[in-house]
Every structure is written in structure tokens, then in C-alpha cells.
Amino acid sequence: MIGRNCIVRLSRYKNALYQFKKLGVVKIFSDNLAEAVNVTASQVRKDFSIFGISGNKRGGYQVEVLIEQLKDILGKNEVQKAVIVGAGNIGRALMNYTGFEKEGITIVAAFDIDPHKFNEQANVPIFGIDKLNSFISNNKITIGIIAVPAVAAQQVLDLMEHAGVKGVLNFAPISLRANNNIVVNNINLELELENLIYYINASARTKE
């Protein structure tokens, strides 16, 4: 399987290419792209060759074509539906986050255990967690977002997996285990902060 870092770089190439396109750039060379994304030109060409993307010797790559090829690889050409479980701070922020639409992801519903939070009229309706299973299977939901406290997270993941979700973005500060039927990406804010503090301190030490 192809490593996460490689796929992350493809996303960055794509983002950079959108910038170039906006500036009217039509063709681009591996070292332009490398500089924009802060990697080596070899890395760019290697990544492309893994996915069979080819350019023109001496002519570089067509920006437009390259964007389409990357979109194709990253699978952004069909819209995906997602649900959120947990209508707390993070969950509500994600419901209102506008950045997902442009990535082809629509958040169609949220679920919570607390009846005070139910709101079937909202832009993104909030239902009881007991409706999760049928909602996912009836609406062919492929993506689940977990935004519940750590203690509840594994249980929610199991529910989602059982209902047929294919991929999960987990914001609970705990590493979840899933079997091979489902992909889980963990976003652990506490861990990121802890990590940041380590490097702040490390950097202070080297300066002394």
C-alpha cells in the first residue's frame, strides 16, 4: 500500500497547482512544484511515476491536465455524504464548516445522545443516536465523523462500522481500533498540542 505521506503530498501538489492556475500558469516543471510544496524535484517526479502521471520531456506538465489527474487519483469526482456523531463544540463547528463542500463532502445529519440537542429542523438536522444505524444504511452514508468524548468513541465507531460506513474521521482524543473493512483517520488535538509543546521546549534548549 502507498504511504500516507505520499498521498498527503498529492493533495499539496493539487493545492499548489490551483494557485498556479489562478496566476495564469499553463505549464509547470517538477522543480517549480517542488519548491511550492517544499520537497525535492526528484520526489515530485517519483510520486508522479508511481501513479503513472507523465509529462513532456523538456515541456514539463500541463497544469490543467495535472489537476484533473490528481483529482482522479484522490477520488474527488463524486460527492460523498457524511454524518457527525456528537453535537458538542467540535461537532457543531464541523456542521457549520464551509470548507468541506468544496472537497465534495456534504454533511447531511448529526446525532447526539442528549435530547436537548435534537433539532430536526436545523440546516444539518440533529437526531437521537438510536436513529444512526437506519439513517446510515437508508442513505448510503460512506463517511462518519466522531466528535464525542473519549469514553464513547469506540462504541460509536462500532455502531458506524456495523451500519456500513467506509471511513471515519475521529476527533475523540483516543486511538480507535477498527478492522480492515473501515479506514480511520485520527485527529487528536490534545496530542498535537502536547507535540507542539515538546518542540517549543526542544527549540528553546538548543538555543541556550
Added chain:
Amino acid sequence: MIGRNCIVRLSRYKNALYQFKKLGVVKIFSDNLAEAVNVTASQVRKDFSIFGISGNKRGGYQVEVLIEQLKDILGKNEVQKAVIVGAGNIGRALMNYTGFEKEGITIVAAFDIDPHKFNEQANVPIFGIDKLNSFISNNKITIGIIAVPAVAAQQVLDLMEHAGVKGVLNFAPISLRANNNIVVNNINLELELENLIYYINASARTKE
């Protein structure tokens, strides 16, 4: 410099150790910890040896002692003050997020460009962005959290850097550049979703 993955593992060891402690476990062996964190026992011992953590041959490691040693390395023994710039969806969610306190991080203020969002009375007061520079230097703020749209992010980073912030957590969907005086961790939700979609599709393909 020690790689990010290694530091991330230290955080995970610590989390796992808290669980063990809660269960009344007093001493632990490298392979217990390895299993809990899903790495090899060699990895655990190697990581510990890098930081001079040693156990007892045949006796393993004392859970309590190990937790303290890890806390020490991760630099969690003094409280750090943080500010947020951007009081939109993500910014407000982070202001109310309770998980940071237990990591020794206090969010003391937020800043925005929109006067409608100002609120000096709030639990986490929201000020105009023009106050950012003096607030950071007067209050010796070490950590900045960026939760503004992509177009504004680099500018905010420059402000923070100039005011003396040491580390930044960036939620804007753009990779920021900073010089060596400041550490930046990027959390890119759109990129995480894009990445998830790739692996969902890849996993579907291998099953066909």
C-alpha cells in the same frame, strides 16, 4: 532532531500508562505497553533508551515513575498560555473545548477582525486583532492558535511570530512557512478528509 513519530509515540505511551494506572497496574513490561500502543516491544525500548529512560531487567518499569518521566520529557509540568485568532466556527469550538486544561494549556483570549464578535466579558474574551501584538507581549503568551480563513493565515502567523509566540497550531487549510524561531503544527481538516477518501476508494478497489 528527534522525529515527530517518536514524540507522538511518547504521548501514546503516556496515555496508555494512565489507563493501566487506573486499573491498578504498578509495573509494566515493554511488551504490555507495545501491545497497548500497537508497536513492537523493540520500538518501546528503543524510544525509552533515546531519552535515557531505564527499567529493571526482569522487573520492567514502574508505571508511576514512567508517567512522570514521560511528562517531564513532553514538557507538561508548567502551564502554558495560548491565544486563538479567528472566532469563527473552529475558533469558538476551541475556546470552549475542555480538553486543553488537562494538557496544561489555558486559552486566555481570542482575537478577530469583525467587531460584531468582540466580547471582552466572555469567559474567553474576544478582542480586536489590533490588540494582538501588545496582548501577546504583555502576557508572555507562548502558543498561538490560528483559526482564520486560508487567505489571512500567513499574515496572522507573521503577527504572532513578531509578537513573540513560540509555537503555533494552524487550522487554516494552507501550509504556512515560518522561520526557525517558531514551531508550526498544521491541522488541515480538508486534507484529512481528502486523504480518508483516497483510502476508502483504495480499499474498495482491492476488494473487487
Added chain:
DNA sequence: TAGATTGTTAATCGATTAACAATC
């Protein structure tokens, strides 16, 4: 003691980079 576990060194693995022939 005999057996189990650490700490560290050497081997392996995978990812990144350098080099260069092919070629536009």
C-alpha cells in the same frame, strides 16, 4: 539458580534523493 526482561548493537526495511540516459 534458571528464567525472563532489559538495553543496545546489527540487520532490515522503506522512503527519499541523486544521478543520468532518454528525448523533446
Added chain:
DNA sequence: TAGATTGTTAATCGATTAACAATC
């Protein structure tokens, strides 16, 4: 054509894992 850039192979680098002597 001469010069520049790709695509790919080989070399390098760093991180992970295996092995095992030391020792509790």
C-alpha cells in the same frame, strides 16, 4: 542542433525490527 527536463534506476538515509549479551 544544443540545452533542458523527464522518468527511472541506483545510492543514501533514517527509522524500525530482530537478536542477543547482560543481568536481575
